[in-house]
Amino acid sequence: VVSMHQRGFGFAMLADPAEAAQFKKDIFLPPGDALGGAVHGDRVLVRVVKQSGDRAEGKVLEVLQRGITRVVGFYVAGKSTGLVEPEDERLPYKIVVKRARSQGARTGEVVYAEIEKFRDQGNPEGKVLEVLGDPADARVQTEMAIRGFELSHRFSAELLAEADGLDARVRLTKERQDLRQIPFVTIDGEDARDFDDAVAVEPLAKGFRLYVAIADVSHYVRPGTLLDEEAYARGTSVYFPGRVLPMLPERLSNDLCSLMPGVDRCTFTAIIDFDQQGRRRHAAFQRSLIKSRHRLTYGQVRAMLEDGDPELSRRYADVLADLGLLQQLAARLNEVRMERGSIGFEIPEADIHLDEEGQVDRIRRSERNVAHRLIEECMLAANEAVAEFLEKNQAEVLYRIHEDPDPVKVAEFAEFASAMGLQIPPNPGGPRWFGQVLKLAEGTPREYIVSNLLLRSMQQARYSPENVGHFGLAASHYTHFTSPIRRYPDLLVHRALAALLGGKSAKKVKGQGALLPSGHSVPEAGVWLSRRERVAVDAERNVNDRLAALYMTDKVGEEFEAVVSGVGAFGIFVELVEIMLSGAISLSEMLDDYYEVEEKSHRLLGRRTGKIYQIGDLVRVRLQEVDQRRRRLNFVIAS
Incomplete structure (x- = not known):
């Protein structure tokens, strides 16, 4: 599959894993004749013509299949025909559309078009499938990303009918434990609409008993149903500001599987005992029936635990002591994780808020408080306990793995960090070392940059049937159990757990393919679901970049505090401190001196003044230009 670069060259990414293993890197395709008429996304037959070091160079012999036939673009009307200019600059053509097939699109509007006929020479022909609207509208920008990433955004009538036909009666059966007397609460964000996890705690003579109850999606979504096929195809829910593309219809996500207060709900519960130090002593898992006491928000819990808010404390007096106990347990669980070398990443993000009209009205740094950490520790503890149980029983299931980082990338990071003046500890590579480096930057303007660079030096976490542990968490066993309403791997884990608890051996479960x-x-599912997760993450970032550019359009000329996050031959990257948006300053705009790039020390040095700009420096910048099409913010150094 051809992946094009905007500068005209490309790379051939080999589809067959055995063939790909022969090459350390994707095959380089120089611009011009070597591309053989192929464009971004095409499936091609390629011949290797040259090998230089670890990079092979190739030539396209034949375009086997056009990879991209549907395109998001901007419409330009003509007398009898119009043109659709693709938003993706890697597509080197415009689509010719006859007026009768333009769906009434007007010049400047965003459309979703289909290519019907490619030509050896000249532009392809096609038709407009949808007119999305004005690109200055935040809702239209989101729709552009949904179409561009080919995300499923509607459920079929047949599937919705299947969801509506599910039995809503909740009954206590012999395989379910009645936990309705346990004072469960849900703790989520202010805008959350589905509540798929609830927590509770009891004091023990020598420790704590933690209950983590998760919506029992597997009770409703069975293999062989339309709901299951669609959930697997989507793989995950996708979250945008003000909008979600759910993995499951609202009948499940916001109703049957939402742990609303005062309502009996089917759940899967992990019951875990810890000693006073927060070390796990025993774990049991049970299909259950719960009735949540309250729907709490992160802000409310923080206000009670940190501020002692009198009104909230009175309103939730029946669970206030439990929240305090959960806070104690979470703190000890965190201490245990940190002691074994878990990496404590705290990377803030831009929190984008939309108004009632669906337009961006506010961007600010996201908050992470005591309540977020409390829930996080409970979920991590449940995921680890479930993973250990599954491996002990030899279940064929997907683990959430995070492999050791590439030593070369770790060495490159250590060089970066040293250039910033950090006193890097010896013996780089282990989780504990990463944690020590984060500690060095904690509380400084460089903390965000160091965290991001560390993260980039690591492998991406993924799903696999082979448990190799989780490097970032320094965990020998880890899986995803806590969100089956929005992640298919969790649903798979629930099914395996239910089968084992029902007395079936792992071998029998595997044999039934249930x-x-x-x-x-399962191995194929690991690859597919990891890929779907990656698409979701990329789409979410894409929409955030789109909305950030829209928000900043009327702020040209304003000044911001920023931190230098990267240095290159082009200039410097910056990150705005208050609202966590990224931008760049071109070297050509730095007119006070002639700056030279010192690659080894990752900095710019002014030849005349000796002025230095390097990663981690605080600078004051002025927004010069917003490039909405490329989703870029261009700054200059403020005088």
Whole structure:
């Protein structure tokens, strides 16, 4: 598959894993004849013509299949025909559309078009499928990303009918433990609409008993159903500011599987005992029935635990002591994780808020408080306990793995950090070392940069049937159990757990193929679901960049505090301190001196003044330009 660069060259990414293993890197395709008429996304037959070091160079012999036939673009009307200019600059053509097939699109509007006929020479022909609207509208920008990433955003009528036909009666059966007397609460964000996890705690003579109850999605979504096929195809819910593309219809996500207060709900509960130091002593898992006491928000819990808010403390007096106990347990669980070397990343993000009209009215640094950490520790503890149980029982299931980082990337990071003046500890590479480096930057303007660079030096976490542990958490066992309403791997884990608790051996479960839609294996699911997660993450970032550019359009000329996050031959990257948006300053705009790039020390040095700009420096910048099409913010150094 051809992946094009905006400068005209490309790379051939080999589809067959065995063939790909022969090459350390994707095959380089120089611009011009070597591309053989191929464009971004095409499936091609390629011949290797040259090998230089660890990079092979190739030539496209034949375009086997056009990879991109549907395109998001900008419409330009003509007399009898119009043109659709693709938003993706890697597509080197415009689509010719006859007026009768333009759906009434007007010049400047965003459309979703289909290519019907490619030509050896000249522009392809096609038609407009949808007119999305004005690109200055935040809702239209979100729709552009949804179409561009080919995300499923509607459920079929047949599937919705299947969801509506589910039995809503909740009954206590012999395989369910009645936990309705346990004072569960849900703790979520202010805008959350689905509540798929609830927590409770009891004091023990020598420790704590933690209850983590998760919506029992597997009770409703069975293999072989339309709901299951669609959930597997989507793989995950996708979250945008003000909008979600759910993995499951609202009938499930906001109703049957939402742990609303005062309502009996089917759950899967992890019951875990810890000693006073927060070390796990025993774990049990049970299909259950719960009735949540309260729907709490992170802000409310923080106000009670940190500020002692009198009104909230009175309103939730029946669970106030439990919240305090949960806070104690979470603190000890965190201490245990940190002691074993878990990496304590705290990376703030831009929190984008939309008004009632669906337009961006506010961007600010996201908050992470005591309540977020409390829930996080409870979920991590449940995921680890479930993973250990599954491996002990030899279940064929997906673990959430995070492999050791590439030593070369770690060495490069250590060089970066040293250039910033950090006294890097010896023996780089282990989780504990990463934690020590984060501590060095904690509380400084460089903390965000160091965290991001560390993160980039690591492997991406993924799903795999082979448990190799989780490097970032320094955990020998880890899986995803706590969000089956929005992640398919969690649903798979629930099914495996239910089968084992029902007395079936791992071998029998595997033989029945009862965990996945027909025709899919667990190893294949690991690859597919990891890929779907990656697409979701990329789409979410894409929308955030789009909305950030829209928000900043009327702020050209304003000044901001920023931190230098990267240095290169082009100039410097910056990150705005208050609202966590990224931008760049071109070297050509730095007119007070002639700056030279010192690559080894990752800095710019002014030849005349000796002025230095390096990663981690605080600078004051002025927004010069917003490039909405490329989703870029261009700054200059403020005088």
